[in-house]
Every structure is written in structure tokens, then in C-alpha cells.
Amino acid sequence: MSLELATHLIDIIGAFLLITMIIILEAGDLYRAIYTMAVQSIFIALAGAVLGAATHNTDLWVIAGLTLVVKVLVLPWLLLRVIHRMRIHHKIDPLIPVTTTLAIAAAIVMLAFYLSSSLVLLKQVITGNALPIGIALMLIGILVMMSRRTALMQMVGLFAAENGIFFTAMAISQGMPLIIEIGVTLDVILAALVMGVIILRVKSSIGSDIADLDELKG
């Protein structure tokens, strides 16, 4: 694959990543958010594969495969299982109105592009505009965590932010070293498991959501 084609493809994938992120942000329904996150992860895996094909770096292929298995299949399955076990209503109730968060997200995207003009030194030619998109994804992911009430939505936000970090790493150094990437992936799975267990436990023992834990403050 030629380098120009790779750059072009990664730019397109970046656009799709941003779109999926916006859909996650405005989603009013948990299922929709989770499926969108899975789709976003497919794009991340695609980006890894494209970069791997262009630079002949086999590590990136492994990472792309890992992303496909973990973030596209395992994590959404885990989240859906938690919803199923909890029998909760799958409406997302936002702490901050959706329109406001969308405005903040727009500001974040603009900020990311504005900053990236001064970060020219860092980014690589081959990954095009991946750097600002990665930064924007990460920040919007955290915005999702902050602005949505249900704990499951916070997990979705966390994984989306993780996708952003991965994309940023790809923009800067063609992805992190394999060992670190594997470590991060394991971390994500562990985080999902722990959070899932906590959500279920809290729900089953006190019948309320993580968001109500501030009542415990002493």
C-alpha cells in the first residue's frame, strides 16, 4: 500500500471516528451507545491495519487483531450482559443537556485542531490529521464520562477515550510498543470486569446506581 493512500485512508477513518464519537455523545439509549462504540473500535482496528500495511510493522497487525477481539467483541458483550443482568431501563439520562454537551464537544474539536497546528513537530506525515482527532476523541470520551449519569455510560466513555489515546499514539509514533499495548488492553478488560462487578453488586445490595454514591460521603 502506498503511503499517500494510507494517509488518505487514515484521514477518512479519522472522520468516521469523530462521527461515531458524536453519535455516542448524543445517544439517548444505552444499546445505541454500546453498538456505536463497537463500530468505533472497528475503525480503530482498521486504522491499525492500514498503518501496519503501509509501514510493514507486524506489531500493528497484532494490535489491530487484539483491538478487534477485545474492543469490538468482548467489551460490548460484557456491557450488554451487565444490562441484561440488571434489567435496567436503557434510557440514558444526561446530567448536562445533550445540546450543551454537543456544543462543548464542538469547542473541544476546534481546540484540538487549533493546538495541533503548534504540535507539527510531534506528528508524522503518514498519519495526516490523526493527532487532533485522537486528542479530541480522548477529551470527548471524558466528557461522556462526566456528563452521563449511568455507570454503564461512563464505561462506554472510558473505552471511547481509550480509543482516542490509541489513535493519538498512532499519530505520534505509529502506535505504542506491543508490550505496552497488550498491557493497556489487559487493563481495559480488567477495568470492565471490575466496574461490571461493582455496578451489579451496588445495584443488588442497595438498589441504586453508582451515581448515587455521594450519599455515602461522611
Add this chain to the structure above:
Amino acid sequence: MSIGGLWIMLGAYGAGAAVSILGSRWGNATRVLGHVALLIGALAGLALAIQRLTGGALQTAIHVELPHLFPFANLVLTLDGLSAFFLLVVSIVTIAAAIYGPAYLKAHSGSSPAVEVLGINIFVASMALVLCAGDAMTFLLAWEGMTLASYVLVVSEGKKSNTRAGLIYMIMAHAGTALLMVVFLTLAVHAGSFDFAAMRTAAAALSGTERSVLFFLALVGLGAKAGIVPLHIWLPQAHPAAPSHASALMSGVMLKVAIYGILRLGLDLLAPATGPLPPSWGWIVLVLGAISAIIGVLYALQQHDLKRLLAFHSVENVGIILMGVGMAMLLTHRGGAADALAALGLAAALLHTLNHAAFKGLLFLCAGVVQTATHILNMEELGGLARRMPWTAWLFLIGAVAISALPPLNGFVSEWMTFQTLILASAYLRSGSGLVVIAVAAALALTGGLAAACFVKAFGVTFLGRPRSTHAAEAVEGAPSMLAGMVLLATVCVMIGIMPGYAMVLLDSPVMRLLGGVGPSQLITARGPLVLLASANPGTGTAVSMTAAAVLFGAVALVAWGIVVWPRALARRREPTWTCGMAPQSRFDYTATAFAKPLRFIFALLYQPKRTVRKKTGSTPYVLSQLHWQSDVVDLALVHFYNHVQAGVTRVANAIRQRSTGRIHDYIGFVLITLLVTLLVFGRG
């Protein structure tokens, strides 16, 4: 052999750690196999160290590349003379601990020794890796591994007090590591690499102030691990909490790894390319050493828990080692006689490192046998153990004589060398600085005397007299394998004591590696195994014959025995001690508290003793029906510094808790805002 030996050592420790997977189901197999692996690893380490130390002083270092784990640092193992000497120290004590361990754990941890086996193997492996590290990354990783594994050992028993001891240990150790990281990262920035070799080159270009700041940061960081006063508070709590053979390793060896760090950074990595070190380094290390020695032994005197007492003595001995290190730092590269004195001081420090590891290891193992036999460590409830446990008593006595720096055992040799260095140096320095050195020498002498007093107490109250509790009365001798481990260390104590000449050869390689110039075997003329002569200029100086001292001791003992026994043999009558008509009880014996009382009076300023006496009288005021007497001493560092720090931290934490909302979304919001602000401030370049 060399590189192979390194892999065998690390592989054996790794296998030992892996054995713990067998877990509680095959408890016996775990215990035995885990310690066999430990033994194999330690033997390989010993062979490697001895081969390196006896193979000539100036051979090149062994260099091994480890797998490339991090994009920014190569992991390298380098074994030079200094590393090899400390590896020797680690290996000797580990061999004894590995022989001793299985029987001890069988008595203490029951059927599930997995945690202890895992902890001790990783602990020893990490120490070996710290010593062999050829770059800062490996050093820091192994250093953390050492802390974490020893923490696991401290809390392995699961008692509440141990958990607290572990917490304090963890806080102190991590604060120290944080400082070390600052030092290494600063050097790495200058060098552009984590390699020690590159750092050495980069450090040559540092300015004097930078160099000194980095050294003192490192000294505090490493001092927290070495137990330098006033950073010692974790030590007497954490060391006794671990299983005894692990205590022996923590107290006898882990502190030495910190000493290794001080030597590696102070005399190697941070040292200027040419010329002497800044004089402030040597003076501060020297004075800290003197303070640690005296404070350590004074607090040890007031301890009634056998293992706590031993732990405080480690503070003292680290102080003695630092005196030698301080002299070496002060005098090195000043030319002529000063260089020779520096070599002498460093040799004394290194030899004391080895000696302390041997006798402190021995004493901790003895304490472990006492604990196994009686389940008591409080001396006030022991007593009379010599009759029931003769082997342990004799071995403890050997350790006690060695730590009290009495000839003909090894403690004397190294303290005598330190003493010689101080005296010769005071003559060399003259005037004011000479006086300070003389004061340090006086401190060393006082330390030796107080240590002897402390061990008269420890040995006398624990092993002599009558048993003060049924546990002590029914004690039985330790298992043969435990005694074997102790005999090994006792042999090391005796051998270095009466044949110091052979030990000098081992010191050549590390001393010449650090200071250049001549090795100690030229300065300290040990004629065969017989005479020890120390001098800055060969041909002059003071000499002491260890063998003569040994013979003299034997002769004096023989004469004393003759004087006591001979006349009695003529007309022997056995009567109980006259006790004013009462039947003698064990309560009549000297207690540890009573023995230490005169010193509690003399050093009242330091101890600030508190005494509470509650009397209950019967029908008349002249008859006491009950008497409660309690006496406490304080640790000044604890009262005047750490308690305030703790109170401050608690206050701040409370204030934060009062003001925090407890809502998770707010906290995530903080993260987001922080990221945005950071990007805005630093991202615009």
C-alpha cells in the same frame, strides 16, 4: 562460567518463586523446593562473586543485555568488583537462611508457606538484580521489587501490628524511592540514556552545586532504606514482623543494598572525573554515621523484644559502616597518605558490611529459634534458655561477642580497622577537622561499649538465670537444619575473626574499583592469617595479632576458670543462694528493664523516660498488696517529627474530605478541565 552463573542464580530464584504455585495443597513440597531453589541460587551467586573477586582486581566487568522491554531504556546487568562484593554478602546470608527456612516455616506458617516462599525468592532475586544493575531503569525496577517483596514478608503473618509496621515501611520506602527517581531521571536527562556508563560521563559535566544536590537527595532516599537516623523509624517495626530468616535477610542484607547504592552513587556515578569529592559529602556521611551508631545502640538498650533489639542494632551498625564510607569520601583523591587512608576506611566499611551481615543474620536466626521454641520474644518472659537450648545459646553468644566488637571475632576486625582509619586520619587532618574525627572515633568507642552492655543484657536475661514463664521452662532445642544454618554464619564470624588476612583479598577489587590506587591488601598487612597491621605508609602503623588475641583470650579464660574451680574442688558445698529466708524465685533475677536502668538515667535527656507506679496497700500502709510499675522511653524522631507530619497529613486529608462532594461526575469533570487547561498552557508551544 560468569554469565552462565548469573543466569543460574536468577533462574533458580525464579524457579523458587514459581514453586509457590504449588500452594497450600502441597505445602511441604512448596516449602522444601522453594528453599532448595533459594539455596541453589545463592550458591551460584556465591561462586560468581568469589570468582569475580579473586580473579584479579582490574578485570573488566561482566556485561549482559536483558530483553528489550522499554522503548526508552536498555536493561543491562553489569557485574564489577563492587557489585560482586555485595553479591557475596547477599549470597552468604541467603545460603544460611535457605538452610534454616524450611524448618522455621514448618513451625510458624503451618501448611501454607506459599506467600513466604514466593516473597523470599523474589526478595533475594531483586536484591541481586539491584546489585548487578548496569542502568538506572533496572536498578529502580529491582529496587521496587525488593521493597514490595519485603513488604509481603513483613505482613505475611497477618497480625494487625504487622500491617501497621508494613504501612510505615511502605511509606518510608516509597518516599525514598521517589527521591532516587528524581536523582536518576535528572542524570538520565543529562546523559540522554539510562545507562550507568553514560551517566558517569554526563555527571562529569555537572556543576558543583548540582552534583551536591543530587548526592544529598540520593543520600536521603537511600538512607531511608538503610535506616540512617532519623529515617530509621520503620526499621525496628518492620524487621521483627517478618519471618525470622527473612528478618535476617532484611536486617543483615537489605540495608547493605542501600549502602551499595550510596557507594555506587557517591563514589562512582556522581563523583567528579578528577580530583576529590566535595568535602561536605564526607563530613555529612561521617557525622550521620556517628549519630546513627550512638542513637541506634542507645535505643537498642531499652528494647525488651529480642528482634526489635536486634533491629535497632542494625541502625547502629549501618552507622559504623557509614563512618568508614564517610572517611573514604572525605579523603579520596587528595593524594599521598590521604588516598591510602581512604582505601583503608572503605575497606573497613566493606568488611563491616560483610561482618554485620554474618553476625546479625546469626543473631536473628537465633531469635527465630527462641521464638519457635517458646513463642515469646519478650526477654522479660524468657530466661534460663541456655540449659534447655545449649546450641542456640552458644551460637547467640558467638554472635553477641562479634557484634560487641570483642576479639577474636569478626566484629572486632572491622571496627578496629574503622578505628585505625579515624585515628590516623585525625593525625593527618590536624586542627579542627582532626578534632571532629577524634570525636567520631570516641563515638565509635562508646558505641562498642554500649553494644557490649546491650548484649550482656540480651544474652543474660534471655539465656541465663531461671525461666520466667512456663513457655521458657519447657523450651526445646531447634531443629538440626535450623542449627546448621546458624553454624554456617557462626563459622563465617569466627573465620574472619581469626584469619582476617584472607578476607582482605576480597576487598581489593571493590576498593580499587571505586578509589583507584592501591588495594587494602597492601595497606593492611595481614601476615598470613596472623597479624593485622594497618598503616597509611607501608612499614609503619599499628598492628594487632588476631591469633595472639585469640590465644590470649583462651589463656585468660583458662586461668579464670582455674581460679574459680580449683579452690572449690578442695571443699565443695552446694547451697542455695541466701535470700533473706525466702525461697529463691525467677522474679529475683535481673530483668532487662532493671539492667538498662542506669543508662536510662544517664541518657534521660534522650530517652525522656516516663514512669508510672501504682501501689495498692493492704490493711496497713506498710504492707503492699499490689504494685504496678511501668516505664516507657520515647523515640525522639517519632515524637518531634513524624507524629507532627502524621497529624498534618491527617488534618489536610480531613479538610479535603469535608470539602469534596463525593460525586463521581465532579471528579471526572476535574480531570477534563485539568486536561484542557494543560493542553492550552503547554500545547501552544
